[in-house]
Amino acid sequence: MSSANLSFDSLAVHAGRADLSDLGVHVPPLDLSSTSPLPDIELGGASYESMAGGGHPVDGGGHVYARLWNPTVARFEAALAQLEGTEEAVAFSSGMAAMTATLLAAKTETGGNHVVAVRPLYGGTDHLLASGLLGAEVTYCTAARVATEVRPDTCLVLVETPANPTLELVDIGAVVEAAAGRPVLVDNTFATPVLQNPAAHGASLVLHSATKYLGGHGDVVGGVVAGSAAWAAALRQVRAVTGALMHPLAGYLLHRGLTTLPVRVRAQQSSAEKLVAWLQTHPAVRRVFYPGAPDCDPTGLVGRQMRGCGAMLAIQLTDGYPHAVQVTNRVELFTHAVSLGGVDSLIQHPAALTHRPVAESARPGADIVRLSIGLEDPDDLRADLAQALG
Numbered sequence: 001m002s003s004a005n006l007s008f009d010s011l012a013v014h015a016g017r018a019d020l021s022d023l024g025v026h027v028p029p030l031d032l033s034s035t036s037p038l039p040d041i042e043l044g045g046a047s048y049e050s051m052a053g054g055g056h057p058v059d060g061g062g063h064v065y066a067r068l069w070n071p072t073v074a075r076f077e078a079a080l081a082q083l084e085g086t087e088e089a090v091a092f093s094s095g096m097a098a099m100t101a102t103l104l105a106a107k108t109e110t111g112g113n114h115v116v117a118v119r120p121l122y123g124g125t126d127h128l129l130a131s132g133l134l135g136a137e138v139t140y141c142t143a144a145r146v147a148t149e150v151r152p153d154t155c156l157v158l159v160e161t162p163a164n165p166t167l168e169l170v171d172i173g174a175v176v177e178a179a180a181g182r183p184v185l186v187d188n189t190f191a192t193p194v195l196q197n198p199a200a201h202g203a204s205l206v207l208h209s210a211t212k213y214l215g216g217h218g219d220v221v222g223g224v225v226a227g228s229a230a231w232a233a234a235l236r237q238v239r240a241v242t243g244a245l246m247h248p249l250a251g252y253l254l255h256r257g258l259t260t261l262p263v264r265v266r267a268q269q270s271s272a273e274k275l276v277a278w279l280q281t282h283p284a285v286r287r288v289f290y291p292g293a294p295d296c297d298p299t300g301l302v303g304r305q306m307r308g309c310g311a312m313l314a315i316q317l318t319d320g321y322p323h324a325v326q327v328t329n330r331v332e333l334f335t336h337a338v339s340l341g342g343v344d345s346l347i348q349h350p351a352a353l354t355h356r357p358v359a360e361s362a363r364p365g366a367d368i369v370r371l372s373i374g375l376e377d378p379d380d381l382r383a384d385l386a387q388a389l390g
């Protein structure tokens with residue numbers, strides 16, 4: 001059966017496994033080799049040449065060296081590309097390594113050095129751009145200003161939707177139109193390919209912190225970027241030269257994580273929806289940030305761009321920062337920790353932690369806490385929040 005006919009859930013289970021039958025195995029092998037025996041100088045050299053330029057190994061030429069290619073990671077990449085509906089994907093040692101490689105590749109691919117960054121962004125991304133480490137000139141703006149801010153030397157327009165931590169939705173198609181041909185990168189970490197495929201709306205590049213939902217169990221750090229074969233070659237070239245590799249064990253765990261991604265995301269989303277409905281009526285909560293709330297989605301992107309509202313939410317506390325301290329200290333079932341997207345529920349204070357490096361003018365309020373809803377019984381999660389909110 002051709003994978004083109006398979007539904008998303010079936011693809012999640014079977015993508016990236018085409019070679020397993022021929023190998024005589026049921027699960028993907030974990031290949032830990034740092035080097036590979038060379039067939040001969042000519043073929044090995046040709047394979048090296050191809051991969052150092054961002055290409056695939058040549059037939060019979062072998063993988064040469066683990067910084068150039070790893071079959072376990074390549075299977076995860078192929079699977080993720082299928083779930084995002086792109087030609088290829090390239091995995092990195094972390095989401096930030098993926099972001100760094102993308103910024104470097106965008107510069108070499110377009111010759112430009114100007115980045116338009118739509119705020120709010122993940123604190124680490126904001127920090128990387130503001131640090132000047134990569135030498136790019138950055139204009140921060142809102143989605144509505146992208147058309148005005150792009151320039152002939154703009155090499156990348158960067159956007160995150162739903163945004164972190166305020167869960168505002170950005171119209172990807174509108175940003176792509178405003179970018180007028182410049183490459184648009186969408187950080188799809190919060191939505192996952194289960195709920196949103198940015199490439200279908202014209203994004204050139206789709207980035208994930210695989211550390212979050214793709215892994216889903218809080219035991220892997222990784223990043224991945226999906227896009228065209230040409231972008232993948234540019235990204236692999238950067239990866240081969242700079243060395244921000246995904247470890248094969250991470251690739252193995254992430255590939256396994258994809259098989260349960262649809263059921264995890266839907267179950268977590270269902271619990272989040274129940275908690276949102278309850279939190280919206282709680283006297284200690286001034287405002288709930290969630291894509292399904294009208295002020296997070298004024299133009300109706302849920303249903304059109306996003307297939308559901310997801311399992312991330314944030315709450316603004318009526319009694320401000322002291323109450324945020326109380327709630328994060330008092331939770332028992334929720335873990336007070338950064339990160340998100342795992343099977344267990346987490347709560348954290350963005351202004352003090354994930355968004356600490358962001359310029360004060362763009363930092364989330366001190367009265368906001370962010371919640372990542374896991375797979376626990378939503379009634380238990382509600383009881384925990386009820387006692388923590390006091």
Ligand SMILES: *Cc1c(COP(=O)(O)O)cnc(C)c1O
Pocket residue numbers: 094095096097122124125160164187189190208209210211212221222223
């Ligand atoms: C965590 C995160 C990142 C960074 O990924 P790491 O794997 O921690 O390097 C990027 N974007 C978003 C939205 C994130 O949540």
